Amino acid sequence: MRLKFSLKKKSAYFSQEQLIFLEHYIDDPSNWKGLKQDFISLALIEVGANHIIVDVEDTGNRWRKHFARNLCLKGKLDDLCVPYGKSSRELFEVQTL
Numbered sequence: 001m002r003l004k005f006s007l008k009k010k011s012a013y014f015s016q017e018q019l020i021f022l023e024h025y026i027d028d029p030s031n032w033k034g035l036k037q038d039f040i041s042l043a044l045i046e047v048g049a050n051h052i053i054v055d056v057e058d059t060g061n062r063w064r065k066h067f068a069r070n071l072c073l074k075g076k077l078d079d080l081c082v083p084y085g086k087s088s089r090e091l092f093e094v095q096t097l
Contacts, residue, residue, distance in 0.1 A: 001058065005068065005092040006051040008082045013049045021075045022047045026054065031070070038063035053097065068092050 007013075014022065025031055026044045035042075039058035046053040052071075068091045072078055081089035 002097040004053050004095045012080045035063040
């Protein structure tokens with residue numbers, strides 16, 4: 001299945017540094033070992049100015065929030081998040097392609 005993770009903050013774009021980080025980080029399978037209970041494989045297709053497209057074989061969708069949270073922390077993407085509720089923030093909208 002192909003998924004597109006688009007930034008929720010519509011006027012936001014990844015910086016050049018963030019783009020380089022995302023390309024390398026997502027493409028390294030060792031970074032996703034903790035998510036193995038919900039997906040079988042993950043392959044990077046594209047990192048655009050405001051989205052990420054991955055090809056994934058999964059067994060559920062719980063891993064998606066962990067995936068986004070992990071990218072937010074490791075890639076210093078917190079400034080791209082939007083408020084969600086009183087105490088949390090969200091980074092991506094997820095769409096099946």
